[in-house]
Amino acid sequence: MLRASCRQEPRFGRIIGVGGYRPQRVVDNSEICRSIDSTEEWIETRSGILRRHFATPEETHAVMGAAAAEKAIAASGIDPLEIGCVIVATTTNLVSLPAVSVEIAGRVGAVNAGTFDLNAACAGFCYGVGSASAMIRSGEADHVLVVGAERLTDLVDPTDRQIAFLLADGAGAAVLGPSEEPGIGPVVWGADADQLEAVVMTRSWGDYRHSPQGPAPVMKMDGRRVFRWAVEAMVSTAHEAMSAAGVTVDDLDAFIPHQANMRITEVLVHELGLPARVAVADDIITAGNTSSASIPLAMEHMLTSGQAGSGDIALLMGFGAGLTYAAQVVRLP
Template sequence: MRRAVIRGVGHYLPERVVENAEFETALDTTDEWIRSRSGIERRHFAAETETTSQLATKAARAALASAGMTAQDLDAIVLATSTADLTFPSAATMVQDALGMTGGFAFDVQAVCAGFVYALANANGMILSGQADRVMVIGAETFSRILDWSDRSTCVLFGDGAGAVILEAATGDGTPADRGILATDLNSDGRYRDLLYVDGGVSTGTSGVLRMQGKEVFRHAVDKLAATAEAALEKAGLTHADVDWIVPHQANIRIIQATAKKLGMPMEKVVVTVQDHGNTSAASIPLALSVGVERGQIRSGDVVVVEAIGGGLAWGSVALRW
């Protein structure tokens, strides 16, 4: 059976680190308030001249180095983002050009914080169908460009960054013991689109800023993240006992903890980076995967479940063996 196996992983974070204390001069907030409600201690913000595609390109180069590949080895790039440089062309084609990749194809996926999971599922489908043999999957965001700096409930939560993985076709036995992506689960429900959105776009003629009903998003997040993780495990023929690592979307430590509890998974099996990165939307999971490998947490043969929820609402998960 054809499988999509992760061969390389990498990430990039902008140089500017913004500690919680930096918000205290302009907002009615404190470091303690932010930490207690989100678990976030700091985040990275892109420089004024840095674009999403530039962050993505640096993460892509790190993933290529990790895999021992060049851009010419790739058949495709799938880039998950809600903050592309321009309305079009896609940020993925900009990365393709920056890497010097002259063949294959590249496109963006937009599912907000669930974007990387959606992109990973799409890349997996292309490999299983034979459309491609090697696919770079990137999550990259510059959410600092779409924040309302007067809204203390949202602007302190988000950060910028990029992460990337490279998938390559391999042959497995068709059992849960195979390396690679074992199952995917994608969901959305547009009835909840007003819970998390940006109030701008082509219909308004403005770029807009992020708006969120935090309590409602929290309520949906825990139930939906747990349910999608369970669904992916069931499809993969795995149980909780088989899981080495949960790598959740890094939005809020309380959501991460509540979801782990609902799944019956100890926090010792959860990769957590939210304290250092904040919520980097589609970049969140690939950043956490790359850091997890860098820390020596995620190793070859480990069963990893990634899960995310974002505006739409859109949510999903992927179960894989590293």
């Protein structure tokens, strides 16, 4: 017969440290325009992006993810040995085993942790935070490391005018720990299978580009379809997440959506009716779209730049291929 947990007092999860890694190579719009029929002004108007980071072959998922994780662990003040689980959200790891999470755990010294990778596309970080929070609340882990690590440029045809200017590389991480007060609201998540064809990875191998893992398939996206879906579907998801957390837009201090496109963010801000005082993540301007890494990267930027502060209440929102989606309200570390 299973023994009941001896833990009597309720406990909650909270983000206690964040970190990010941005690849060394910076690519501006003028360089992108060498490969696509476009202009710098068109790219900026269409997406808000001025520049982004491309990873070198040496900047693998594990290298970038571990660098971001080390910063998050340092910010949290815990020993890596205290980490009970490492969750890595990634869409672009082309080798299914061993999992990236295993190498990252080893690199940061989290030798006591269980590990697994998850792929929920650009909603992956929110999925990871939701899963980590549940682990902490149940007592299965005291501290969980959640990492988003992406090399989207391995999958992009640099001549594809639809997405070549959007996608980039990077990693972000967060350490979650126990809290006496709620620090992470319930995750509201789901997937819309009617939108399977909106963002896809081709089954044929591209011969124009080689990642550190070998020849890579090509990613394709119907940008207009994703835009329409996001601005229609994510508003209700955001309201569900706020309701589940017991807050309203008037309680928010920050809005940190997946950095997909600045135009999408601006429409969501308007449709949600966010007060002007709410800080809105705009990391896409200098980082591009980094899929599951974009929310933790934006969170770190907001905290280090002073756009947001420790203890602020933030609405997180992710959406991507599938189309998968997730949102939750958190208290910033």
